[in-house]
Structures are given as C-alpha cells and as structure tokens.
Amino acid sequence: MRSVYLPGNWTELWEYLARNPRALLYAGGTDLLLKVRTGKVDPVALICLERIEEMKGVTESADAIRLGACTTLAVLLDHPLLQKHFPVLIKALRELGSPLIRRMGTIGGNICNASPAGDTLPPLYILGAEVELKTGSTLRTLPVSGFIRGPGLTQLQPGEIMSAVVLKKQPDYNISHFEKVGLRKALACSVVSMAAVLTLSPDGIIGKTRLAWGSIGPTIVTSPDVEDLLTGKKLTPEVLQAAAGIIRQELSPLDDLRAEADYRRDVAGNLLLRLADYR
Known part of the structure; x- marks a missing residue:
C-alpha cells in the first residue's frame, strides 16, 4: 500500500520529506496521478502540497x-x-x-x-x-x-x-500575443506554440521584443537573431516574412506522433506572421 501524506505547513512537509526522501510531490496531480494510474511511475510514497x-x-x-x-x-x-x-x-x-x-x-x-x-x-x-x-x-x-x-x-x-x-513587472510592452496549434481546436496538447511581447510605437516601429516557441525542441526555443532583426523595423508583412525565414532555419524540431519536423518548422514561422494583425 502506497502512503500519501498531506502536510499542512512547512514544518510538516520537511518532516515527511526527511522520512520519505524518495516520495514524489504533487499539488493538483493532473499529470502525476495519471502517470501513477497508468503505471508509468510507481512512487514509494506521495506528498500532496495542496494544504x-x-x-x-x-x-x-x-x-x-x-x-x-x-x-x-x-x-x-x-x-x-x-x-x-x-x-x-x-x-x-x-x-x-x-x-x-x-x-x-x-x-x-x-x-x-x-x-x-x-x-x-x-x-x-x-x-x-x-x-x-x-x-x-x-x-x-x-x-x-x-x-x-x-x-x-x-x-x-x-x-x-x-x-x-x-x-x-513589464511596463514597456504594449502588444502581447500567444497562440498554439494542436491536433484539435480545444483541449489539445500543443504541436507548436508561440508567445510574443513587444513595444510598438504610434508609427508602427518595433521596439523591445521577446519571442519564444514551445513544442519544437527539448526545451522552449528563443531566437535573439529574430528579435534583433525585428527591433527598429516597421511592423510589416515583409519584415515578418524575413523573421519567419530565420526561425525556420534555426529550428531543428523532432518528428513525433503529433507532427513531423517540417510541419513544426513551417508552423513556427507562420505563427510569427500573425503579429501583422497588430499593425
């Protein structure tokens, strides 16, 4: 029988961890408990942090x-x-x-x-x-x-x-964008996602820019080269096409059951083109 501990404060948590150093911790359990139920992990004990x-x-x-x-x-x-x-x-x-x-x-x-x-x-x-x-x-x-x-x-x-x-706190950004592409319209794991924050002047010049893509590598992907290209440019479809070309060249996504590498590479660039909607 696997033990499940429910500490109510820091002191109890450290006591439980000291007695059960190989226990797995969780709060909502939306990922871990599914893995336990399907046998993907078999922890000796569980410690729930929700209290x-x-x-x-x-x-x-x-x-x-x-x-x-x-x-x-x-x-x-x-x-x-x-x-x-x-x-x-x-x-x-x-x-x-x-x-x-x-x-x-x-x-x-x-x-x-x-x-x-x-x-x-x-x-x-x-x-x-x-x-x-x-x-x-x-x-x-x-x-x-x-x-x-x-x-x-x-x-x-x-x-x-x-x-x-x-x-x-981020006082400078006046455009925030997030979009993901999945195999369904809802409740889908991302095939590719992109987050962007940038400053855009009244005449459409891009200032400070940060971009990141998910689901196309072992960790989140960022591109200083794309950010540098955009900074100081007018937000136009042509500039975004050039930036999309750079990120497609930089990426080395993997094939898996959800998508092929070439598809992920194309979508990563296409998501960047969505920023044209903020002109």
Whole structure:
C-alpha cells in the first residue's frame, strides 16, 4: 500500500520529506496521478502540497508579482494583477486545458512537469520569470530558462521544492500575443506554440521584443537573431516574412506522433506572421 501524506505547513512537509526522501510531490496531480494510474511511475510514497497555504496566492511588491507555486491556474487566470501586468500569460492560461484542469492544476506543477508543450512556459520565458527553490534551511532562485534542463528534467535537488514564481513587472510592452496549434481546436496538447511581447510605437516601429516557441525542441526555443532583426523595423508583412525565414532555419524540431519536423518548422514561422494583425 502506497502512503500519501498531506502536510499542512512547512514544518510538516520537511518532516515527511526527511522520512520519505524518495516520495514524489504533487499539488493538483493532473499529470502525476495519471502517470501513477497508468503505471508509468510507481512512487514509494506521495506528498500532496495542496494544504500548505503559504504556497498559494498572488502578492505584489513595488517591482514584481509573486505567485505561490500551488496557486491554481484558474485563480491566476482570474487575478486582476496578472491581467494588468502580464496579459501574455493570461492568454496562454485561457488555452490551457479545460476549466476543470485549470481548477486543479497549479503553476508550479506546470513548470516542474518541464514539458516542452507546457502552455505557460513560452510566456514565462519571455517575461524573465524566476523560480524560488526551497529546502528546510535554504532558499535560492533561478531563471525559469535555467531551471528546466529538458523534457521532465529540472534543477530541483533532493529535498528541494519550488515554492514560488516571481515575475518582474513589464511596463514597456504594449502588444502581447500567444497562440498554439494542436491536433484539435480545444483541449489539445500543443504541436507548436508561440508567445510574443513587444513595444510598438504610434508609427508602427518595433521596439523591445521577446519571442519564444514551445513544442519544437527539448526545451522552449528563443531566437535573439529574430528579435534583433525585428527591433527598429516597421511592423510589416515583409519584415515578418524575413523573421519567419530565420526561425525556420534555426529550428531543428523532432518528428513525433503529433507532427513531423517540417510541419513544426513551417508552423513556427507562420505563427510569427500573425503579429501583422497588430499593425
């Protein structure tokens, strides 16, 4: 019989982890419990974090917003601070799963799952998100881009958990875009996704730009070359076509059951062309 522990605070969590160092942790369990049920993983014990109130909620400081790792995706989607400061993340959350999944799934789980198809990851990359990693005696931070090492792989050390995500406020961007392509119109895992934030002047000149693509490599893909090409240019279909050509050349996507590499490469460029709608 597998033991399941339900700590109600930090002290209980560290006690359970000390006694069960090989236990797997979860909050909503939308990914892990499915893997357990299908036999893909067989943990000796489970520790559920959903009762630790210190890991929930959204708090604001002068220059940043802190998201508790166990805050559900539904709470984030409805939160006015995120709607005000991070509309690109809101757009991604709207595309993530079903209302039921969003009520159960958490931001920490979506990141720690480290799936290249994770819908929150492209926005978090371009927003420069950092994750707080905590043990009973230490606290460190890493950029989310350095935290994820590959599919299902993170920088979490034994006895360490992700306690929060920190997002610096982004006052400059006036365009936010997220789009994903899947095999269905809804409730689909991404074949390719793209997140973009940029500043656009009244006369259509592109300023600061950040772009990221999901589901086309082992981790989220960014392209400084594409960002450099766009910066200072007028937002036109011709400029976007040139940028799309660069990202198609840079990508080396893999074939899998959901899509072939060539299709992913074409779609990644085509998603960039959608920015023409903001002219």
